[in-house]
Amino acid sequence: MDMKATGGELGWLTWPLDQGDKPGVSIVPPFYTYSVCNVAEREQDNWLRTTFIQRRPAASRVFVELQFIVRDCNSFDATSLTCKETFNLFTSESDADVGTTFRKGQFKKVATIAPDEITSKNELRINTETRVVENLSRKGFYLAFQDIGACVALLSLRVYYKTCPATVKSLASFPETVAGGENQALREVSGVCVENAVIEDLPRIYCTVDGEWVVPVGQCQCKPGYEDVKDTCQECKPGFFKAEAATDKCEPCPANTQRLDSGASSCPCMDGFYRAPTDPPTGPCSGFPSAPQDLIATTTQLSPGNLLLSWSPPEDTGGRSDITYSIECQRCEGTVCQPCGEKIRYEPASSGLTDTKVSVSELDAHLNYTFTVEAHSGVSVFASQAMPRANKPPSTSDDNLDVTTYTVLILEKNSVKINDLSPGTAYLFRVQALGSDGSPGGSSMEEQFETLLQGTEKNHITRASQMCCIFFYRKRNSHTRQGPEDTYFSSSEQLKPLKTYVDxxxxxxxxxxxxxxxxxxxxxxxxxxxxxxxxxxxxxxxxxxxxxxxxxxxxxxxxxxxxxxxxxxxxxxxxxxxxxxxxxxxxxxxxxxxxxxxxxxxxxxYMENGALDRYLRDHDGEFGSFQLVGMLRGIAAGMKYLSDMSYVHRDLAARNILVNNTLECKVSDFGLSRVLEDDPEGTYTTSGGKIPIRWTAPEAIAYRKFTSASDVWSFGIVMWEVMAFGERPYWDMSNHEVMKAINEAFRLPAPMDCPSAVYQLMLQCWLQDRSKRPRFGDIVSLLDKLLRSPESLKTIADFDPRVSIRLPSTSGSDGSPFRSVSEWLESIKMSQYSENFTCAGVVTMDQVLQMKNEDIKNIGVRLPGHLKRIAYSILGLKDQTSTLSVFAV
CATH class of the missing domain: 3.30.200.20 (Phosphorylase Kinase; domain 1)
Known part of the structure; x- marks a missing residue:
């Protein structure tokens, strides 16, 4: 509404019609202005009203920016006794243009406008002022300016509202949104996922009164095969993939996989390569490992009855690190071979081996043993379908297997003739002596021989692929293994003294x-x-x-x-x-x-579920006592650890406990915490600072002496918060009222459905004499006992709804009866059910008082905690003679 730019009259209404504001150029040439300067005349009341300004429905708050000039009263002669240096801004709402109809009574004052700088005779001073018009609700409005005796010129008027511009954040698009007013400082706006994105958590953002977006919550994710590129979801390039809807970028297809076209959500394995069942679908593919190498068998002098098999890892692992080995044994008498059976003992085992050696015992004499060592990996499960192999007798060669035949001969003479040896094969011999009492004696060096093709023996050997050993057999000796309890008690970590906190x-x-x-x-x-x-x-x-x-x-x-x-x-x-x-x-x-x-x-x-108090309020009534006590046990264990380190938290409250996605609770926020001083009292004294009154022990409030015992008091308050699903301790009482009540021996009553044993522990934590309060070690032990005996949680503490949930008996907070159902619901923090009551036709408090438990359920209140809160509130509103059994849940 810049009058200079308009170049003509705006059609604004002046009142009185024959005087007051006139368009002209008398004060500030060459600007086009509305001006008035009747400073010599008494009782001025001049009005200038704009034309009808239509309002965008969501714009309940507009800004009025004025550019104007006010003449210095001292620049006039003494006859200008009525001169003023201010003027007034008014507004009037309407659903339609009322034309030239003008009634001062329809306008309400917005502000008195005063200049920062006054114009004198010789120097022009232009002022700019902005005022806010709040809570507009009708289709449009007028602005009016009242002069009561100033010499003023209005140069320009700009009326605007603020918006948060359309934007894209976290792959969600948010529309242009009109900023809220004082009664809605943050306006929540839901977003819509951009193309090729899916909702992970409903995206929301808040528009401030200044037209700025803040605190984005939730987000969209690019769907599989797409990645985030400048707030758009674009296809993965050929040879790249993305498997899940996530913030991750597309990744190159891993080793031994097929490269697909753009937009791939996976890369399948190439022929001959596989993924193990436990492998992630995004990982590389791998082949089968080759056979183990250099398999040899030896005996030892200390254990002549044991055969030690050892080998080298496969030359090709197939690209995997999870290589294990298994041993298969066959025993052969003549040409007949069969599995060795359970008699043969393997140490440490016959399968799942990660080391490249195994000890074999309980072998019989005069038998040939064939040991096959195979290498396995995570993809070996696919070997049978990928590489079928016919069963072969032990004597046949197999390129994938190393085979060792081990023969035991028990002799009572000093010579032996070995027959039926394979031609062109290397053999290794060792002789072990045995004493008359059966004890092992010394053994010879290993001698290696190689047979010729004709079967004759030769004193040279080029490769020991098979072994024949002669030794006296001895039973396997047992040995003691360390049990897990030995490991626990001998662990150096367990025996270390607990460290002390350093401030x-x-x-x-x-x-x-x-x-x-x-x-x-x-x-x-x-x-x-x-x-x-x-x-x-x-x-x-x-x-x-x-x-x-x-x-x-x-x-x-x-x-x-x-x-x-x-x-x-x-x-x-x-x-x-x-x-x-x-x-x-x-x-x-x-x-x-x-x-x-x-x-x-x-x-x-990162703790996914955030602060404990908010989490419990959001899930009111959804957990049973056992789960809640489990949460408390975790908090107590953390506090015991801190206490054992001579550390005082000072700000233990449910708001400072964080919860992860497994409902594990962790103590956090160490901003107020301090170390215990090394004195007999074990206290920490401060000279100032804020104290969280509702959670703090009386001695800490009175003398600023903090101990682990004062933390125990705070833990009792946390117990109450948890069992009351995040209710504010002491409700709406002021800090002064809380301190006065505690000093007069008042203690918080039992929350609804709180087990008696849990409430008794709270009361122990709130003993006035801090030396009588339990220690955190005692608290952990007691909570453990309750959790081991869930039946101990079935006895419920006495509950008075009028005290325990701080419900008004018959009236609102100001002592007057509730004027509406919505006001009553708001007072008990159940406003979310206002629409349920309205839809059910329950619109008066008299109707509320007639409701029974089934009526409450039928209108859609299902959560047990909410059902009880509403039911007990109705009980509090009823006559004292009403019975609790009507509302039993």
Whole structure:
């Protein structure tokens, strides 16, 4: 609405019609203006109204930008007694253009407009001011300007609303969206996957009041055979593939696979190559291993009854590393051969061998033994269908097999004649003596011979492919094997004393602590994927860590926002110095830090289900007591580990417990934590700082003395949060009310359906005398007992709904009766069922009070926890004589 650009009147309405704002050029030539300057006249009330401005339906908030000039009152003579230096902005909504009809009563004031700079006689000062008009709801509106005695000229007026522009993020397209107003600071928008992408998690993003997109949630993934290229899904090039809908790029087809056309989701194996059943479909294909090499058999002087077979690995492994070996044995009498049977003993085993040797015992004398050693790999399962092989007798040659025939002869004389030897074959002989008591004596050196084609013997040998040994047989000696319990008790790791936590703040240079306790990661090994939250120091991302020689893992990445001070950087990295000292399955694991580059980062393991309190609220009523106690046991185990290291957390709460996809809980957030001082009290005293009142023990609030016992108190609150599915401790009580109630011996009541044994443990954690509270070791032991005896969880603690879920008895928070069903549902955090009640025709509180348990189920409330919350709330609204049995669930 730039009047200069328009070049003519805008058709705006002035009031009174015969005076007030007039188009002209009197004040600011050569600009076209609306101006008024009746400073010498009393009781000025001049109005200028725009034409009807139509509103886009979603634009409930518009911005009004004014360019104007106000004359300095001091520049007029003394007769200008009514001179003002401000004017007013008004607005009026309407569903239709009312033409020239003008009534001041229809307008409401938006703001008083005052200039930053006033125009004098000699110097022109143009002001620009912007005001916001909120909560517009009708089809259009008018703006009006009221002058009450100023000398003012309106140069231009711009009315606009803000939008978040159409965009593509995480392979999802989001439409242009009008920014929300104060009552909807973040407007959630759902996206649509781009072409050739599929939904992994419904993509959503938020439009801020300033027209900026923030916090993308969920994402689309390019479907198999496609990859993300600048927010589009493009086909994999020929010779490349992608097997799954994921963020990965297309990869070259692996070794021994067929290269297909573009858009391939897999690369099948070439003829003669295979994948093992356990191989990933994206991995290379491999062939069968060749035969083992250089198979030999020897006896030892210490164990003459044992035959030691050894060999070399196959020359060709088929491209695999999972090579194993198996031994087959046949014994032959004359021309008849049969399997050796179970009598023959193999040490360590006859199959699944990873070493290239095996000891064989329990052999009989005067028999020929044929041992066949075969190499196997993960693809050997396909050998029978790919390379069928006819059964062959042991004496026939097989290019794929090394065959050793071992003959045992027991002699009572000092000579022997060996008959029926194969012509052109090498043999090795050894003689072992046996004492009169059967004990083994010395043995001869191995002698090698080779038969001629005519069967005569020769004292030269060129290759020992078969062996004939003469020795006296001795029973296999047993030996003791170490049991698994021996390994446990003798393990040096188990016997090491538990290390003690070192406070990084004791280091003169905090960077030294970071270097000592945390691993430095190069930022090129980290890939950020999406924002999952915001911490005290900056945003938190989900991402991928791919370090050299390590498997790719999902991680959470804490970042330090730009413009930080050196102290903020040190405080940020101190948490890593703390976490780096811990190693326990119930403590969040530090992967490493980035400190040697501009943007500092802390990288931890990624916990898929996020914070415990939010997770429980989102799954209210979906878990039984056994599962909830299992979660608590994990938290207690982590806290026992910290306590054993002389470490106090100080901020133990469900919001600081993270949950992974197997529902394993891990303690995190060590921002408030400090080490125990080495004094008899074992306390840490601070001089200031924030304390989480609802979770903190009374002595820690009163004297700022924190111990493991105060952490036990906090653990009791966490137990209550878990059993109440994320309910806020002490509900809507103020911090002052909470402290007063605790000092007056009030304790949180048992949550709904809480086992009595669990609630009794909570009360033990909340004993006023900290020396009487259980230790974390005691808590872990008790929770273990409850989990081993699930029947102990069936006894439920007494429950009073009016206290236990903080339900108002008959009224809203201000003491007045609930005005609507939706207001009542909002008060008990069940607003999601408002539509269910409306659709069922339950629209008044009188109708609510008549509902029974079946009525609640019939309108669509199915989750047990939600059903009970609504039912108990109705009980609280009813007369005190109503019976609980009506609402039993």
């Amino acid at each position: 990084p703040h004791t280091y003169e240079d905090p960077n030294t602590a970071v270097m000592k306790f945390a691993t430095e990661i190069h930022p090129s090994h980290i890939t950020k994927q999406k924002v999952i939250g915001a911490g005290e120091f900056g945003e938190v991302y989900r991402g991928i860590l791919k370090a050299p020689s390590r498997k790719e893992v999902a991680v959470a990445i804490k970042t330090l926002k730009p413009g930080y001070t050196e102290k903020q950087r040190q405080d940020f990295l101190s948490e890593a110095s703390i976490m780096g000292q811990f190693s326990h399955q119930n403590i969040i694991r530090l992967e490493g830090v980035v400190t040697k580059f501009k943007h500092a980062m802390i990288v931890t393991e």
